[in-house]
Amino acid sequence: MSITIACCQVELEVGSAEHNRQACLESVERAARDGAEVIVLPELANSGYVFSERAEVRALAEPLDGPTVTALAALAAHHRIVVVSGLCEADAAAQMPRNSAVVIDEGGLRAVYRKAHLWGREPEFFLPGDQPPAVLDTRFGRIATMVCYDLEFPEWVRTAALEGARLLCVPTNWPAESRPTGERSMEVVRAQAAASVNRMFIACSDRARTERGLVWVNGTVIVGPDGYPLVGPVYDDRTVTITARVALEQAEDKAIGPHNDVFADRRSELYRNLTC
Amino acid sequence: MSITIACCQVELEVGSAEHNRQACLESVERAARDGAEVIVLPELANSGYVFSERAEVRALAEPLDGPTVTALAALAAHHRIVVVSGLCEADAAAQMPRNSAVVIDEGGLRAVYRKAHLWGREPEFFLPGDQPPAVLDTRFGRIATMVCYDLEFPEWVRTAALEGARLLCVPTNWPAESRPTGERSMEVVRAQAAASVNRMFIACSDRARTERGLVWVNGTVIVGPDGYPLVGPVYDDRTVTITARVALEQAEDKAIGPHNDVFADRRSELYRNLTC
Numbered sequence: 001m002s003i004t005i006a007c008c009q010v011e012l013e014v015g016s017a018e019h020n021r022q023a024c025l026e027s028v029e030r031a032a033r034d035g036a037e038v039i040v041l042p043e044l045a046n047s048g049y050v051f052s053e054r055a056e057v058r059a060l061a062e063p064l065d066g067p068t069v070t071a072l073a074a075l076a077a078h079h080r081i082v083v084v085s086g087l088c089e090a091d092a093a094a095q096m097p098r099n100s101a102v103v104i105d106e107g108g109l110r111a112v113y114r115k116a117h118l119w120g121r122e123p124e125f126f127l128p129g130d131q132p133p134a135v136l137d138t139r140f141g142r143i144a145t146m147v148c149y150d151l152e153f154p155e156w157v158r159t160a161a162l163e164g165a166r167l168l169c170v171p172t173n174w175p176a177e178s179r180p181t182g183e184r185s186m187e188v189v190r191a192q193a194a195a196s197v198n199r200m201f202i203a204c205s206d207r208a209r210t211e212r213g214l215v216w217v218n219g220t221v222i223v224g225p226d227g228y229p230l231v232g233p234v235y236d237d238r239t240v241t242i243t244a245r246v247a248l249e250q251a252e253d254k255a256i257g258p259h260n261d262v263f264a265d266r267r268s269e270l271y272r273n274l275t276c
Numbered sequence: 277m278s279i280t281i282a283c284c285q286v287e288l289e290v291g292s293a294e295h296n297r298q299a300c301l302e303s304v305e306r307a308a309r310d311g312a313e314v315i316v317l318p319e320l321a322n323s324g325y326v327f328s329e330r331a332e333v334r335a336l337a338e339p340l341d342g343p344t345v346t347a348l349a350a351l352a353a354h355h356r357i358v359v360v361s362g363l364c365e366a367d368a369a370a371q372m373p374r375n376s377a378v379v380i381d382e383g384g385l386r387a388v389y390r391k392a393h394l395w396g397r398e399p400e401f402f403l404p405g406d407q408p409p410a411v412l413d414t415r416f417g418r419i420a421t422m423v424c425y426d427l428e429f430p431e432w433v434r435t436a437a438l439e440g441a442r443l444l445c446v447p448t449n450w451p452a453e454s455r456p457t458g459e460r461s462m463e464v465v466r467a468q469a470a471a472s473v474n475r476m477f478i479a480c481s482d483r484a485r486t487e488r489g490l491v492w493v494n495g496t497v498i499v500g501p502d503g504y505p506l507v508g509p510v511y512d513d514r515t516v517t518i519t520a521r522v523a524l525e526q527a528e529d530k531a532i533g534p535h536n537d538v539f540a541d542r543r544s545e546l547y548r549n550l551t552c
Contacts, residue, residue, distance in 0.1 A: 154430030155547040186503045193469030227462045268552040271431040276544040
């Protein structure tokens with residue numbers, strides 16, 4: 001079965017909840033009309049990223065039945081699509097907000113994942129998750145989600161892959177760092193390697209619009225199981241959606257040539273020092 | 277302390293033990309004279325790679341006190357350097373040869389590592405190792421070694437990094453696969469990501485000379501802890517040595533910015549599904 005994946009890079013603005021929601025809904029609506037079936041939005045798509053203080057985050061955090069998830073669920077139901085979005089989440093069971101990713105399909109909210117590896121000042125603002133990446137079956141195949149810096153931990157990507165994910169959806173807010181001329185951003189390189197060693201698709205939606213001085217990679221990209229980008233990276237600081245039509249079942253095949261298999265070849269009995 | 281790393285890409289020829297040894301010794305000698313202090317040779321540097329049958333491998337396998345290690349040890353002693361080389365090893369304690377990497381310094385053989393993740397038809401010819409990557413202190417700093425396909429298992433690279441390796445030396449024989457125009461070989465991309473997520477140097481020595489129809493990546497490369505190549509990849513099917521002068525202690529610093537640390541940020545208590 002071939003499906004169309006869309007990654008929406010969106011111009012967000014910290015603190016402008018209504019603007020962010022509308023911008024995300026418009027991107028999703030347009031992508032769905034153009035035939036996308038799995039649509040990925042950036043990290044913290046409802047709030048923006050560069051918070052000045054805790055109170056700002058708390059004011060922007062929404063519960064799982066709040067306006068952003070509700071509106072995305074309506075779109076998902078209408079178009080019979082899957083949406084994966086970053087969410088600044090008000091978690092009633094926790095003392096602090098969460099940097100979450102939600103998976104929504106025609107039946108509503110299917111999964112919530114809380115970012116486990118926090119970046120920068122995020123520990124001031126968010127409680128880290130302590131559950132593995134969300135991995136679930138959808139009508140378009142088995143997908144997983146994690147958030148931004150999570151992707152830099154190969155252990156975490158492997159966890160999702162071993163749970164059978166064919167497509168890993170990664171809402172991100174990638175801060176730009178300088179890089180040598182002609183080099184691809186290391187964020188994208190890591191996504192490529194992660195796809196390649198796990199033979200799965202990875203779809204990363206970065207955000208746009210410089211925020212309080214922070215510049216983004218704008219590295220929205222969809223990578224195939226061979227590790228090469230199918231489309232992107234965008235590298236342009238604007239709202240844009242990229243799409244790739246893929247046969248997701250390719251990611252079930254972990255073989256490389258007649259003799260090797262990236263899962264079967266693991267020597268997991270020797271990996272003991274990775275856990276504690 | 278700054279040191280010079282050299283990766284020698286060498287034209288090898290399966291079955292021509294004397295040719296291979298001389299070619300490797302010449303490359304090491306030249307690199308040492310030019311000031312290299314840690315010198316990496318390709319995988320199976322004494323034997324070549326594309327074996328037709330078991331008897332051919334057995335005939336080429338050498339013990340750890342055989343002519344190749346002995347000659348490299350003499351060079352290492354003379355120049356007071358560290359040499360890491362792939363070796364088709366006759367292991368008296370095993371029923372089959374090993375696809376090994378040896379670490380040699382001025383005091384002689386310091387470590388032998390047996391490739392744990394075997395590629396292609398290698399299981400017909402070699403017994404896989406069951407020990408972690410070799411990690412040891414040298415006068416130039418703490419280095420590690422693993423072989424070729426091992427590098428595609430992030431668990432294995434992490435194992436070496438967590439043991440304190442500043443530089444990972446990887447003898448390889450990378451078979452070339454087709455890739456999209458303008459794309460870097462995925463073998464190199466994976467090395468970049470591995471260096472980046474572990475903030476360590478990685479030096480990969482590929483081989484040259486098409487062998488029995490098998491074409492190589494010729495991807496010899498030295499990557500810095502930020503994941504960007506310091507020199508290479510070569511992409512030219514010939515004997516050539518690349519060098520980089522580096523401050524190896526940079527790899528002790530696992531910080532990214534003021535808030536993050538790629539080791540301290542690991543959530544190892546959550547990585548339990550990686551082992552068995």
